[in-house]
Amino acid sequence: MQFDLIVTGGTVVTADATFPADIGVRDGKIAALMPSWPSDEAGHAQSSIVNRQSSIVIDASGCYVLPGAIDGHAHLQMPTGVGYTADDWATGTRAAALGGTTCVIDFVETEPGERLTDALTKRLDEARAAVIDFGLHMTIQPDEHPIAGIPRRVSARRVAEMREAYQAGCASFKLYMAYPGFQVSDGDLLRVLRAVAELNAMACIHAENGDVVEVLRDAVVDHPERAIHHARTRPPANEHEAVTRAVLCAELSGARIMIFHIGCEAAARVVADAKLRGNDRVYGETCPHYLTLTEDALAREDGRLWVCAPPLRPQADQDAMWRMLASRALDVVGTDHCPFTRTQKDAGAVDFRRAPGGVPGIETRLGLLHEFGVRRGRITLNDWVRVCCSRPAEVYGLAGKGRIAVSYDADLVVFDPTLRKTLTAGELHSDIDWSAYEGMTCAGWARDVIARGDVIVRDQRWIGRPGRGQFIRRAFFGETRPVDV
Template sequence: MPYDLVIRAGRVITATHELTADVAIEGEKIAAIGHGLSGRRTLDADGLYVLPGAVDGHVHLSLHTAYGRTADDFYQGTLAAAYGGVTSIVDFVDPRPDQPLLAALAERRGEAEGRVVIDYGLHMTLTGPMIAARPAWREEVPLAREAGCYSFKLYTAYPGYYLPDDALLQALEAVAAVDGLAVVHAENWPVIQTLTRRFVAAGQVEPRWHPASRPAITEGEAVHRVLALARLTGARVLIFHISCAEAVHALGMARARGQIAFGETCPHYLVLDDAAYLRPLPEALRFLCQPPIRGQVEQEALWRAVAGRGLDVISTDHCPHPDEQKQAGAANFTRTAGGISGIETRLALMHTFGVRRGQISRTRWVELCCTAPARLFGLRGKGELLPGADADIVLFDPTRQVTLSQAALHSAIPYSQYEGIQVSGYPVATISRGDVIVDQGQFIGQPGRGRFCVR
């Protein structure tokens, strides 16, 4: 009896194995992997890689900030993701200080439903102002966990989010009590504020001063401090967007003590370097992000950590601010909205700069971008090519040459930080729960077909 769809004769690559085989799909699930499988429909994958759908556990779609809203809503952002071989994302719920967590979750899901084209989950954010304003927040954490928010975002930076150490301790205790995962933005905010004020007072307001205002030690110290408090509370922690060797070292020390702790980095830290801040205006401002993009020495250290399993996942921290929000800092870099757009380019960039350059193997590439994120973020049935798993699959042409450009990408912003970079290898088809939603450069899915994942 034929299957609904058979992907024929591709090079199947998982986090542990490679083989040439057929992959059969029945309904929304992978039904079989083997040879000579027959389907009512077939896709010829000869010469292509067959990968699990990529999982991006760190994106900011339709994010409301003091600068305004990010450019990609849940439709545009997940459309771009699908073109890039991403079949699941995890975004954020940012409750107002006076807002119950479940009300904020419902509001955020309302923004996504009817628009997402791939499956999605949500991290729940716990902020300093919330902890100060609403004692009931602690009783709401188990309710958010039951509603599907397995992970909780904590910040040691930014007005409106910053958790001083006493509040950070309380937040980690609450996450540990529900056996959740704390995902943490770790930088030393008071020190960064002090350094930034000094640069501004000295008239050093050009983009090139941005990385100096947030030096690697302010990240490494904060990572060490977060992990120390996590050790005290027993919380499991993922440190987001690690950009420097000092943070990697702090993470390694915690693991050596037996802590359950993980690390994430992003393509912009592995591909770009701080020379971007020396570019002329307005271009240089487009590269401002937190933590900043650092120099080549730090980049090389990150690649060693990625290859040596000192880091666990690669996410994008996709935060596509419109150009007017970026250019708000034309006279003073501190007024620029920080963020990098990368939801569509991760698989291709990591294949080009990781696999093709011998930094990582093909199986490690799949582990970092597909399998480990699914497991770490609690996305059951995702990130694997196994019978019974969701039929989230990418066909990737390893020989396709693409020059990245804003015109060819699908984010709503009118620029790309990767403009002009040539990649070797690119997705040519994306399948989400058995539906072919992108094929040969054409989107053939439907807005709203994506589902909320209870993680």
């Protein structure tokens, strides 16, 4: 068989297994996976496919070869009160690729009165600059019965439009239980989840009790410039309560739900308990910032840079997040990449309530989880691949991605554990002038990245074509598939 590309000599790491193998790629797909166990006395691997013809050969000796990482949660070019998030589709997806991510799921934001599929068309036009494949979650927010100019209810028309959005490839719907203008009532939450269940779709939920948060925030009078108020006004119990309510509504409706950005142990336990009850349609995501940072960052004088919601938590919660990943209580690690420049973040310099919420992370996820998870012994190599690469494909309905197996998309990362990367704004590629991880060093980084058979990163340098990313239409077919190699 003639291949377009061969990756040889590496150690393939999947969600279940670690073994030496060569990979042959043809027409953008994995065409052969040939184990290459050491076969002579000196322990040299006897390569099984390297002698066959191929135009490109990548020597992955000494490296791990992983399925391309999938980031189920990013906010590129998103309109906010301080302008757009700082990465557009070109810079954001290029930064993702340079960190080993070959597919990202972003969002469609909708205006009241705008048809969901019209909003999707607009968003797809913006996303033409994407350099890696992408999916889109469709945001559902109140669109009728305005009080003081803010819509308070999700209209029946909006709920009816969800079918069309699903058929257009947006298989998941984002709901906010917090933020004025976005927050849905409990009644609307249940109504939308019933529609989600009927469509066999998914709801992705921002779970915080928004009413409680607003009262606590309004009550802050002393030293409003201190960003630590952000954590104090969004306590873990608040997140725990909202996740409990979301899971209740999921169980009443039968909907498949993903609880986004879980940062505290109490909230993660609600997802774990649902799984223990046998509910295999309740999923949980945590993010690199909850796994590597604590609320101490918010206590800094420039703590506003680390304002995100839910907020960073104490060390005990960070430790719990690792355990929850290792035990599979939580399913995936998504970045919630939501980058703002220092100037944009400075909107919160005199009052924490004005700081735009979000931290960057689209490029650093694989490296951080390898350093702080695998190398520190908190998760295994296979856990790392499961939560960053394979499980996201399963839970978000990305058929043909997330596995190293014949006929799957040739999305591959050659990860070199001997590379050292210091995380500074200058070394990273997001279009911002700071890093949430400034000064941290990761041993191990993505060296080469292959996306649908194209080598897009070689020796940590971007060499891909602009705008090569494709919109992936997602769908769910019955139960999720089990992971295997």
